[in-house]
Amino acid sequence: MISVEDAEAVIQAQVRDFGKESVPFEQALGRVLAEDLKADRDLPPYNRVAMDGVAISYHAFEKGLHTFQIRATQAAGEAPVDIQTEEECIEIMTGAVLPPSTDTVIRYEDLSIGEGTATVLVEQVKKGQNIHRQGKDKQQGDVVAQANQLVTPALISMAASVGATVLPVKKLPKVAVISTGDELVEVGTTPLPFQIRRSNSYTVKAALQKYSVQADLLHLPDNMEATQAQLKECLQRYDALLLSGGVSMGKFDYVPRALEGLGVEKLFHKVQQKPGKPFWFGIHPEGALVFALPGNPVSTFMCLHRYFVPWLEASLGVGDKPQLHAVLHADTTFMAPLQYFLQVALSVNDRGQLLATPLEGNGSGDFANLVAADAFLELPANQQEFKAGEVYRVWPFKPLY
Amino acid sequence: MISVEDAEAVIQAQVRDFGKESVPFEQALGRVLAEDLKADRDLPPYNRVAMDGVAISYHAFEKGLHTFQIRATQAAGEAPVDIQTEEECIEIMTGAVLPPSTDTVIRYEDLSIGEGTATVLVEQVKKGQNIHRQGKDKQQGDVVAQANQLVTPALISMAASVGATVLPVKKLPKVAVISTGDELVEVGTTPLPFQIRRSNSYTVKAALQKYSVQADLLHLPDNMEATQAQLKECLQRYDALLLSGGVSMGKFDYVPRALEGLGVEKLFHKVQQKPGKPFWFGIHPEGALVFALPGNPVSTFMCLHRYFVPWLEASLGVGDKPQLHAVLHADTTFMAPLQYFLQVALSVNDRGQLLATPLEGNGSGDFANLVAADAFLELPANQQEFKAGEVYRVWPFKPLY
Numbered sequence: 009m010i011s012v013e014d015a016e017a018v019i020q021a022q023v024r025d026f027g028k029e030s031v032p033f034e035q036a037l038g039r040v041l042a043e044d045l046k047a048d049r050d051l052p053p054y055n056r057v058a059m060d061g062v063a064i065s066y067h068a069f070e071k072g073l074h075t076f077q078i079r080a081t082q083a084a085g086e087a088p089v090d091i092q093t094e095e096e097c098i099e100i101m102t103g104a105v106l107p108p109s110t111d112t113v114i115r116y117e118d119l120s121i122g123e124g125t126a127t128v129l130v131e132q133v134k135k136g137q138n139i140h141r142q143g144k145d146k147q148q149g150d151v152v153a154q155a156n157q158l159v160t161p162a163l164i165s166m167a168a169s170v171g172a173t174v175l176p177v178k179k180l181p182k183v184a185v186i187s188t189g190d191e192l193v194e195v196g197t198t199p200l201p202f203q204i205r206r207s208n209s210y211t212v213k214a215a216l217q218k219y220s221v222q223a224d225l226l227h228l229p230d231n232m233e234a235t236q237a238q239l240k241e242c243l244q245r246y247d248a249l250l251l252s253g254g255v256s257m258g259k260f261d262y263v264p265r266a267l268e269g270l271g272v273e274k275l276f277h278k279v280q281q282k283p284g285k286p287f288w289f290g291i292h293p294e295g296a297l298v299f300a301l302p303g304n305p306v307s308t309f310m311c312l313h314r315y316f317v318p319w320l321e322a323s324l325g326v327g328d329k330p331q332l333h334a335v336l337h338a339d340t341t342f343m344a345p346l347q348y349f350l351q352v353a354l355s356v357n358d359r360g361q362l363l364a365t366p367l368e369g370n371g372s373g374d375f376a377n378l379v380a381a382d383a384f385l386e387l388p389a390n391q392q393e394f395k396a397g398e399v400y401r402v403w404p405f406k407p408l409y
Numbered sequence: 410m411i412s413v414e415d416a417e418a419v420i421q422a423q424v425r426d427f428g429k430e431s432v433p434f435e436q437a438l439g440r441v442l443a444e445d446l447k448a449d450r451d452l453p454p455y456n457r458v459a460m461d462g463v464a465i466s467y468h469a470f471e472k473g474l475h476t477f478q479i480r481a482t483q484a485a486g487e488a489p490v491d492i493q494t495e496e497e498c499i500e501i502m503t504g505a506v507l508p509p510s511t512d513t514v515i516r517y518e519d520l521s522i523g524e525g526t527a528t529v530l531v532e533q534v535k536k537g538q539n540i541h542r543q544g545k546d547k548q549q550g551d552v553v554a555q556a557n558q559l560v561t562p563a564l565i566s567m568a569a570s571v572g573a574t575v576l577p578v579k580k581l582p583k584v585a586v587i588s589t590g591d592e593l594v595e596v597g598t599t600p601l602p603f604q605i606r607r608s609n610s611y612t613v614k615a616a617l618q619k620y621s622v623q624a625d626l627l628h629l630p631d632n633m634e635a636t637q638a639q640l641k642e643c644l645q646r647y648d649a650l651l652l653s654g655g656v657s658m659g660k661f662d663y664v665p666r667a668l669e670g671l672g673v674e675k676l677f678h679k680v681q682q683k684p685g686k687p688f689w690f691g692i693h694p695e696g697a698l699v700f701a702l703p704g705n706p707v708s709t710f711m712c713l714h715r716y717f718v719p720w721l722e723a724s725l726g727v728g729d730k731p732q733l734h735a736v737l738h739a740d741t742t743f744m745a746p747l748q749y750f751l752q753v754a755l756s757v758n759d760r761g762q763l764l765a766t767p768l769e770g771n772g773s774g775d776f777a778n779l780v781a782a783d784a785f786l787e788l789p790a791n792q793q794e795f796k797a798g799e800v801y802r803v804w805p806f807k808p809l810y
Contacts, residue, residue, distance in 0.1 A: 033596070037615050051777055054602060058772065060659040083631060083661050085592030087603055101659040103592050103704070105603040116658045145770070145777045153780045160807055162779040165612035165706060168596045169605070169776070191486030191504050195434070195569045201455060202488055202506040204570070211566035214438050230484060257517045258461040258502040260484050303504070305566060332809070335761040360736040360800045362761045369546070371459065375570070376452055376546045378563040379554045399761045406561055408733070408809045 009278045009285075011389070012314075012347040018275050019289060019315050022297055023322045026179040026247065033167040036159040038220050039177035040324040045153040045163070048170045050143035055106035057084075059138040061099075061119060062126045063110035066135040068094035075127040082107070097126055106139055113138035156325035178324045181247035183223040185212045186239075188254035188263060189303060190230040207375070208252040208308045215312060215405070219320060223250070230260040240270055243296045250316060253303025256286040263300050264288050272298055280389055281347040283307040283371075287315070305375035310349045310384055313403050334364040334385060334402040340394040347389040351381040354404060364402055382406045410679045410686075412790070413715075413748040419676050420690060420716050423698055424723040427580040427648065434568040437560040439621050440578035441725040446554040446564070449571045451544035456507035458485075460539040462500075462520060463527045464511035467536040469495035476528040483508070498527055507540055514539035557726035579725045582648035584624040586613045587639075589655035589664060590704060591631040608776070609653040609709045616713060616806070620721060624651070631661040641671055644697045651717060654704025657687040664701050665689050673699055681790055682748040684708040684772075688716070706776035711750045711785055714804050735765040735786060735803040741795040748790040752782040755805060765803055783807045 010018070028042035057063065064076055076097035080089040084103030091098060091109045098107055099121075106113070115138060118130045146152050152170060153163050159175065167175055192206045193199050209225045216223050226242070228235045228251075235254075242249050254263035255277070268274060272290040279287045284307040288300035297319075301311040321329065334354060342348040352364035364385045369377025383404040387394050394400070411419070429443035458464065465477055477498035481490040485504030492499060492510045499508055500522075507514070516539060519531045547553050553571060554564050560576065568576055593607045594600050610626045617624050627643065629636045629652075636655075643650050655664035656678070669675060673691040680688045685708040689701035698720075702712040722730065735755060743749040753765035765786045770778025784805040788795050795801070 034611060034615075037618055047777075051775075053600070053605060060657055060662075081660060083592075083659075084590055085604055085631070087601075099660070101661060102657055103590060103605075140772065140775075145775045152777050158807075160780070161612045161615035162710065162776065162782070162806070164615045165608040165710075165776055166780050168608035168611045171596060171599070171606055173597045189485055189504060191484075195572060196574045198572070199454070200488075203486055204454060204504075205572055207566040207569035210435060210569045211562045214435075214562035214565045217438055230486070256461055256503055258484075259482060259500070260502060261461075309563065309566075330756060331759075332757050333759050333761045334757075355731060356733050356735075356763055358732075358734050358800065360734045360763045362757055362763060371541065374452075374541075374546045375563065375566055376553050379561070379567050381563070399759065404809070405563070406559075408805070 009280050010276045011280050015276055015279045015287070015289070016315065016318070019319050020322060022291060023319065024181065024247065026181050026323065028176050029179050030174040030176055033164060033172055033175045036167070036175045036177055037161070037164060038218065039159050040326055041153060041155050041157055041159055041163065042176040042178050044151045044155050045167060045170065045172060045175070047146045047148055047150050047152050049148045051146040051152070051169070052140050052142055052144065055142050056140040057100050057102055057104045057106055057113055057138065058140045059113055059115035060102050061113055061115040061138070062097040063100045063107055063113050064097045065091065065094045065110055066112040066133070069112070069128065069133055075125050078124050078126055099126065112136060158326060180219070180221050181320070181323065182245065183216065183221055183248050183250060184226055184242050184246045185209045185223045186226045186228055186242065186249060186251045188228045188230065188251060192227065208303065208305055211305070211309060212250055212252070212312055219324070221320070228254070230262065232262045232266060235262045235266045236269060239266055243270060243272065243292045243294070246296055249296060249298045250312070251298065251300040252308045255288045255300045255302055267298055267300065280345070281349065282344060283349065284311045285346065287311050306369070306378060309375070309378060309405070313384065313405050314349065332402050332404065333399050334362040334383070336385065336394055336396055336398050336400060337363045337365040338396050340366050340387070341392060342387060342394070343392050345389055348387040349384040350387055351377055352383050352385045352402070353380065354382040354402070354408060362402070410681050411677045412681050416677055416680045416688070416690070417716065417719070420720050421723060423692060424720065425582065425648065427582050427724065429577050430580050431575040431577055434565060434573055434576045437568070437576045437578055438562070438565060439619065440560050441727055442554060442556050442558055442560055442564065443577040443579050445552045445556050446568060446571065446573060446576070448547045448549055448551050448553050450549045452547040452553070452570070453541050453543055453545065456543050457541040458501050458503055458505045458507055458514050458539065459541045460514055460516035461503050462514055462516040462539070463498040464501045464508055464514050465498045466492065466495045466511055467513040467534070470513070470529065470534055476526050479525050479527055500527065513537060559727060581620070581622050582721070582724065583646065584617065584622055584649050584651060585627055585643050585647045586610045586624045587627045587629055587643065587650060587652045589629045589631065589652060593628070609704065609706055612706070612710060613651055613653070613713055620725070622721070629655070631663065633663045633667060636663045636667045637670060640667055644671060644673065644693045644695070647697055650697060650699045651713070652699065652701040653709040656689045656701045656703055668699055668701065681746070682750065683745060684750065685712045686747065688712050707770070707779060710776070710779060710806070714785065714806050715750070733803050733805065734800050735763040735784070737786065737795055737797055737799050737801060738764045738766040739797050741767050741788070742793060743788060743795070744793050746790055749788040750785040751788055752778055753784050753786045753803070754781065755783040755803070755809060763803070765801070
């Protein structure tokens with residue numbers, strides 16, 4: 009039996025680079041940016057008028073001129089119109105280019121507009137005011153979004169702005185999610201009294217959608233030959249296999265034997281944790297990784313979030329995510345010398361603290377409880393008593409907002 | 410000018426119910442469940458063996474019998490096999506039905522298996538141990554997932570388990586995202602020196618994908634007639650219009666006039682906030698709501714998350730979300746008597762506190778800054794100095810995990 013930390017280290021040593029590909033920027037949400045995105049011109053690209061009003065030469069105002077002849081009106085998107093004398097101004101709109109002959113913008117709120125004239129009503133005018141200067145935010149060639157981050161709505165805005173109609177993103181691994189167990193029947197059928205419906209695979213597939221991974225779903229019968237035949241093909245076709253079930257001590261738990269028979273090297277079997285103790289992890293000589301997760305729904309779900317997702321994120325280059333911690337909100341006891349992944353509801357109190365309220369279910373077979381929970385709180389193996397107010401590492405599986 | 414709180418109240422008074430529809434459970438991720446999901450049978454549906462080992466009658470063990478004849482082996486998914494005498498046991502696998510003639514399971518770790526026999530190696534055996542009792546998690550007819558919550562991977566698991574191949578979910582509003590301004594050109598083109606590329610609409614559309622809302626993108630020229638003609642059609646066709654730009658004091662800011670000319674009742678114009686002061690909100694007599702957001706990218710983004718998203722969530726029935734608070738991590742000053750939405754990076758420290766570190770950009774035109782930020786921290790209008798350590802309401806726009 010290996011510790012949680014060691015299991016994590018073994019898995020993280022198998023981080024992969026799946027390369028990159030280009031996708032239309034509008035379809036890149038949730039993918040990982042593979043190259044720095046750079047500004048194709050300054051941001052703003054010109055001295056940008058930041059308020060509706062008039063553009064003047066400050067020199068004239070400074071000399072005492074407060075009423076200006078409106079030479080022209082310039083909308084955003086129009087070529088700039090210059091004043092011919094300092095007695096003139098340009099009535100000008102937010103987003104327009106500041107005419108080079110002017111250097112200061114007075115907003116409508118501080119003006120009285122008459123017949124072809126604008127009179128400044130305030131004494132305080134600052135040279136250069138109400139102008140968003142060319143290149144102030146970013147200069148041409150500057151990085152506007154660094155590689156190795158998730159593409160967010162704000163990043164899509166930036167891509168649009170610099171004309172990046174396609175974005176380079178990290179390629180995704182090919183993943184198969186494989187259920188095992190003859191007790192499992194299809195969702196659309198009515199199970200016999202001693203059967204249950206398949207559910208783990210759908211959960212895993214749904215959880216991977218966050219990363220745009222489109223996993224294939226497969227099922228193995230409790231039969232050594234069929235198991236080996238199908239796994240053999242999968243080891244060729246996929247970068248990662250996510251199995252659930254068949255890894256415990258049962259007589260029909262063929263998975264470890266089948267995998268080892270196919271040349272998959274076992275890197276560990278059994279982790280000092282609850283749930284998920286029988287977790288088996290290995291690597292095929294040609295590269296495929298096998299995450300053989302225990303089949304109890306809570307075990308599968310925990311191992312997915314504690315091991316597979318961090319491996320996936322690291323493989324996509326977003327591995328330097330900071331650890332998240334939460335405050336345990338009620339005393340908890342766990343006697344076994346195992347790292348205990350407690351199901352919790354998360355909330356943020358009015359002091360900005362992340363609170364983890366225990367929602368203990370009826371063990372690793374109780375997935376009804378998972379619907380209400382938000383996260384697993386990871387409680388160290390070398391401790392039995394956990395007091396309210398203590399802080400532990402937390403693994404959320406629902407968005408906090 | 411209306412306060413942020415009043416603006417919010419006016420908008421929340423316009424919450425709608427768009428009805429419900431059924432979707433295949435595998436496609437329901439991120440939708441809002443419209444009806445309680447109920448168990449079609451008990452969970453577990455039978456007395457479920459929770460460890461691999463043997464099933465015995467506790468009565469025999471209590472009388473002193475420690476070695477049992479293995480009558481049969483029963484896998485998960487098989488009909489239960491009964492013992493004929495108390496001297497017998499069934500070798501049995503996790504997930505199998507407990508045979509009615511037995512009541513206790515001894516795990517392999519506590520057994521020695523010989524030629525057709527199993528000998529219990531431990532003294533301590535508890536009647537009924539290692540059994541996950543029928544109906545312990547949920548009883549047939551119990552609610553396993555309440556209506557009005559987002560469909561998560563765990564909920565999909567539950568749907569699969571109770572055989573809900575289709576799920577009732579809330580219908581989504583029909584939303585148009587409409588940009589305005591003649592300075593805007595298509596993303597794929599090279600702008601003239603006084604033009605910029607369209608970006609706001611793509612951001613808004615991407616942000617709404619989180620809610621599975623597939624918004625249509627439209628653009629209005631700075632021309633009163635064309636603006637009115639297009640808006641007229643949109644008011645018929647959509648439940649909500651999200652405009653960006655054209656709502657300020659500029660000569661070509663036709664949007665409020667165009668809307669009012671089409672019979673849209675103005676519910677407010679201008680909110681006591683920065684960014685986003687010129688925000689205009691109204692309602693068409695036939696029901697369409699118009700969120701006319703200021704066109705500066707940061708203003709659009711802030712108003713989207715502060716006003717539109719809470720309206721959408723409330724309309725979909727997930728409106729009772731708790732407020733989120735974060736700890737300001739550096740002193741900040743903001744002098745104007747406006748609610749200030751400070752861009753911040755969020756992190757959780759090792760005491761479980763949500764920290765908001767200011768990432769002030771160059772005003773509402775600076776959307777380069779938004780790429781790095783995680784949230785807006787909402788700083789009250791009636792205060793100028795904000796000290797590190799103080800707690801304020803926070804509006805995240807990136808996932809925290």
